[in-house]
Amino acid sequence: MKTIHHNSWVRAFTLPEVTLAIGVVALGLVAVFSILPFGLTAQKDNREETIIRYEAQILREFLLAGGLMMDDLGRVDRVELHEPLDLNGSRDPKKAPKFSHVFYNPYRGVPDNQNAGHTLLGHRLEHGTGTKAWYSYTGTPLERARSFWSTDVSGWLLTPVEDAAFRKNGNWGNFALIKAMNGSLFDRFYGAEPGTTEFHFPNREFAMGYILQVQPEVLPNGARVKLTFHWPIFEEVSTALRNGELLKDIVTSSRTGGALLKSGVTIPRFQSQEFSMHSEGTLVPALLESNLTLQERRVLKELRDVAVGQELDLERMQLRLQSYISGKHQYGTNSYPRRFVNNTVTYGVEVRFGNSWIEQAKYPNRTADPSFYPDQVFYDPAFTSYPLGHSGFWLRSGGSEPVQIAWISPDQQPVFGVGDSVRGPYSLVLDPNQLPYFNNAGLYELHSLGPVAARGGNETWDELLAKLTKVTATRPALLRRSGDRFELARHLRLTTHRPASQDERALNQARATGLPLVQSWERVPDEVGAPGLWEIVR
Amino acid sequence: MRRFNSYNTSAFTMVELMGAVTIAMVLIFLMYSIFDKVQTVFVAGQNRARAMEEGRTAMDLIVDDVRALSGGIDGDLENLSWLGEQLDPQVNWNNPTAAAGFLIHNPMGSISTSTNDFIATDGSGRNGLRVPAGAGLPLYHHNCRFFVHDDSWQLVHYRFGPRGTYKMNLSRSSASGNPPLDLRGSPVGALWVYRSPRNLKGRIKAELDKHQKLIQQDSPNGLDEQVGFSKLIDGVIHFRLRAADPTDVIYPSRRFRAFVSGVKTNPFQGFRLPTHVVVELAVLDKKLLKEVEAGLEQQLEGVPEDQQRARRLAYIAENLDRVYFFKQLIRIRNPKEGL
Numbered sequence: 001m002k003t004i005h006h007n008s009w010v011r012a013f014t015l016p017e018v019t020l021a022i023g024v025v026a027l028g029l030v031a032v033f034s035i036l037p038f039g040l041t042a043q044k045d046n047r048e049e050t051i052i053r054y055e056a057q058i059l060r061e062f063l064l065a066g067g068l069m070m071d072d073l074g075r076v077d078r079v080e081l082h083e084p085l086d087l088n089g090s091r092d093p094k095k096a097p098k099f100s101h102v103f104y105n106p107y108r109g110v111p112d113n114q115n116a117g118h119t120l121l122g123h124r125l126e127h128g129t130g131t132k133a134w135y136s137y138t139g140t141p142l143e144r145a146r147s148f149w150s151t152d153v154s155g156w157l158l159t160p161v162e163d164a165a166f167r168k169n170g171n172w173g174n175f176a177l178i179k180a181m182n183g184s185l186f187d188r189f190y191g192a193e194p195g196t197t198e199f200h201f202p203n204r205e206f207a208m209g210y211i212l213q214v215q216p217e218v219l220p221n222g223a224r225v226k227l228t229f230h231w232p233i234f235e236e237v238s239t240a241l242r243n244g245e246l247l248k249d250i251v252t253s254s255r256t257g258g259a260l261l262k263s264g265v266t267i268p269r270f271q272s273q274e275f276s277m278h279s280e281g282t283l284v285p286a287l288l289e290s291n292l293t294l295q296e297r298r299v300l301k302e303l304r305d306v307a308v309g310q311e312l313d314l315e316r317m318q319l320r321l322q323s324y325i326s327g328k329h330q331y332g333t334n335s336y337p338r339r340f341v342n343n344t345v346t347y348g349v350e351v352r353f354g355n356s357w358i359e360q361a362k363y364p365n366r367t368a369d370p371s372f373y374p375d376q377v378f379y380d381p382a383f384t385s386y387p388l389g390h391s392g393f394w395l396r397s398g399g400s401e402p403v404q405i406a407w408i409s410p411d412q413q414p415v416f417g418v419g420d421s422v423r424g425p426y427s428l429v430l431d432p433n434q435l436p437y438f439n440n441a442g443l444y445e446l447h448s449l450g451p452v453a454a455r456g457g458n459e460t461w462d463e464l465l466a467k468l469t470k471v472t473a474t475r476p477a478l479l480r481r482s483g484d485r486f487e488l489a490r491h492l493r494l495t496t497h498r499p500a501s502q503d504e505r506a507l508n509q510a511r512a513t514g515l516p517l518v519q520s521w522e523r524v525p526d527e528v529g530a531p532g533l534w535e536i537v538r
Numbered sequence: 539m540r541r542f543n544s545y546n547t548s549a550f551t552m553v554e555l556m557g558a559v560t561i562a563m564v565l566i567f568l569m570y571s572i573f574d575k576v577q578t579v580f581v582a583g584q585n586r587a588r589a590m591e592e593g594r595t596a597m598d599l600i601v602d603d604v605r606a607l608s609g610g611i612d613g614d615l616e617n618l619s620w621l622g623e624q625l626d627p628q629v630n631w632n633n634p635t636a637a638a639g640f641l642i643h644n645p646m647g648s649i650s651t652s653t654n655d656f657i658a659t660d661g662s663g664r665n666g667l668r669v670p671a672g673a674g675l676p677l678y679h680h681n682c683r684f685f686v687h688d689d690s691w692q693l694v695h696y697r698f699g700p701r702g703t704y705k706m707n708l709s710r711s712s713a714s715g716n717p718p719l720d721l722r723g724s725p726v727g728a729l730w731v732y733r734s735p736r737n738l739k740g741r742i743k744a745e746l747d748k749h750q751k752l753i754q755q756d757s758p759n760g761l762d763e764q765v766g767f768s769k770l771i772d773g774v775i776h777f778r779l780r781a782a783d784p785t786d787v788i789y790p791s792r793r794f795r796a797f798v799s800g801v802k803t804n805p806f807q808g809f810r811l812p813t814h815v816v817v818e819l820a821v822l823d824k825k826l827l828k829e830v831e832a833g834l835e836q837q838l839e840g841v842p843e844d845q846q847r848a849r850r851l852a853y854i855a856e857n858l859d860r861v862y863f864f865k866q867l868i869r870i871r872n873p874k875e876g877l
Binding site: 029033036039040043044046047050054057058061062064065066067068069070072181182183184185186187188189307308310491 | 572579782816864
């Protein structure tokens with residue numbers, strides 16, 4: 001500041017001086033105010049990073065758990081897989097994925113406009129042609145997809161990419177769009193799956209969400225899984241998804257700053273955080289129903305409450321799978337024998353009630369004292385202390401050839417099939433005339449142990465256990481043996497998204513041809529190109 | 539700007555001064571309001587950060603304890619038990635097949651509403667909020683005790699209780715399903731923890747008996763001096779602990795629902811524990827806690843206690859961004875028999 005004193009006049013601040021002073025003050029104020037948002041942003045970032053750290057912990061345990069049912073996985077909006085392993089020979093020479101699978105949260109109920117009453121659960125996209133094969137279901141397959149969404153998500157996200165060149169080349173891995181499980185209750189509340197027909201987070205944009213990228217690798221000494229979180233979910237992400245873009249491309253756009261092809265949108269830079277975990281367990285394809293024979297499925301279902309690695313209680317296992325003699329059927333203190341009638345007039349089960357034989361449908365205790373246990377109903381051996389007829393058991397009558405039960409309808413009617421190998425030929429025996437003649441007044445026996453033609457009897461328990469410890473073409477060993485002890489090696493995972501087994505295909509076909517005996521059979525989806533599920537087995 | 543000389547010296551005029559002062563005041567007011575806004579946001583952020591930090595610390599301690607949960611003390615002994623069934627209507631021991639009674643982690647689609655839901659899942663809910671399906675968070679106040687094992691054995695007890703002083707025997711009003719008397723006026727409490735001295739396996743059961751006796755001796759209205767609980771975190775509205783296990787996948791909840799009679803309902807009994815435990819904790823930030831408790835005191839004077847509780851719940855529901863929810867899936871280190 002300059003002040004000049006003169007005899008005749010006093011000079012005050014000049015205009016440039018004042019301007020300069022205001023400039024300095026303004027600069028200071030701007031500097032102060034510009035720091036404040038940084039402080040607030042830092043707070044927000046810290047909060048979000050804390051949430052992400054918690055998300056990483058819960059997802060890490062979830063992925064390592066081998067298929068847990070977790071209600072919070074309902075917050076997974078969609079899952080994407082690229083170049084799944086089971087599509088042999090399908091890999092593009094340029095290392096770009098040929099197929100992508102996109103699965104939507106089945107709770108949302110995205111309607112299939114082509115099939116009234118059906119819900120779209122996702123699609124398989126072929127990149128070369130751009131064609132989409134839709135997964136569209138209703139009824140039990142849809143209910144199953146909902147029930148097992150949680151375990152499906154874990155199985156899909158663990159799908160490894162074997163091709164090292166592809167891994168190096170691109171933004172590889174599996175992707176999921178998720179609303180945070182941890183954080184403020186506001187986010188938790190408004191981020192919940194809305195269960196409406198709208199796509200992509202309707203009215204949920206304010207709740208914290210992220211894109212999860214999972215990169216699983218099979219290592220010689222175990223498995224490595226890298227989790228990368230990308231957030232926040234910008235408006236551009238929702239726009240891109242509405243235009244059919246893939247999460248993989250959205251993440252790439254955010255990294256490179258390039259525009260997306262379909263929507264033309266450029267995604268702003270995400271914040272990203274990586275977590276890597278190493279497991280000594282082995283990353284392997286999960287065991288699905290389509291990998292197993294009817295007998296193996298029955299055994300694993302009876303062992304459902306046994307943990308992997310847990311020693312089998314053989315006595316208990318045999319009790320659950322014990323033979324059944326229809327003439328000795330007891331209910332309470334009374335005897336209610338069964339017989340199977342197969343003549344030109346009647347086909348089906350009859351119960352001796354009072355002094356006469358009546359049809360199963362007319363037996364008053366049929367729900368509490370069933371003859372055969374319907375496959376649709378989850379059988380719980382803890383509630384019943386006596387054996388029953390189940391699918392997968394063999395029915396024998398007198399000296400006739402045993403015939404295996406393929407399915408038991410809701411009205412307790414067994415449907416028989418020939419052949420018990422998933423990969424082998426299989427056909428249903430639907431004509432009563434082709435079934436064995438039920439002699440000895442129609443009484444029958446049911447065995448979970450398979451027939452051995454060479455000696456005209458059944459296999460022994462030892463033979464069954466030995467069989468289950470061996471690897472076959474379609475499945476790994478189901479049991480591990482250590483001396484006289486057996487432990488469970490693998491668990492069965494249920495899912496809608498799998499190929500149908502041979503027996504299910506036969507039933508699907510029979511249902512399609514309108515055969516009355518199988519009209520209550522609900523078609524099982526046959527997703528031949530399904531990506532399969534993966535899990536880490538310790 | 540003026541120029542002054544010795545013959546005609548004059549200062550600023552009143553008008554100039556007033557103008558300058560007015561402008562200065564406007565500027566100061568603007569700056570203050572900006573500063574105030576920024577400070578409010580900053581303090582709110584700080585409150586959030588603190589609530590998250592406290593919640594995270596508490597959660598980390600719970601995770602450490604649960605991870606070391608161990609089975610095999612005794613085949614008939616519950617390795618983890620939920621106490622005070624009457625305090626938690628969500629755990630219905632007598633009817634475990636009821637959706638709300640699952641001790642196992644609910645499969646999706648089974649998230650049900652009940653009279654004690656914090657947030658109802660439809661428009662007719664107690665808070666009158668329209669919410670998306672599945673967004674309901676039933677309010678759980680769990681009280682559980684379990685054995686942990688690392689190099690020695692300990693009995694650990696986590697307990698939702700009132701904020702002020704710990705009272706073990708929270709008495710409940712006569713109507714079944716009503717909240718306990720100490721929590722009638724407010725849904726907000728604290729999480730308390732007790733850890734027994736470290737002991738050998740052979741002597742840990744005696745520790746359980748001792749703890750049980752102290753709990754029984756504890757006066758319903760007195761301070762809990764004997765049992766030795768300490769407050770882990772204040773401002774808690776939800777604490778829940780459940781079992782999760784992959785064997786539950788094929789037939790959800792069957793493993794534990796199967797044994798409907800007797801003590802086997804508890805999945806933590808016997809020599810094999812569930813593989814995982816899911817823990818949930820929801821905590822209010824300090825400012826919200828103050829608003830809900832002291833801030834509403836005057837407004838709620840003379841209002842019946844059950845209505846006070848509902849009003850406080852409604853207030854919390856309007857401030858969900860200030861309530862922090864933590865959820866962890868914890869793998870039990872040794873789900874087989876303990877050493």
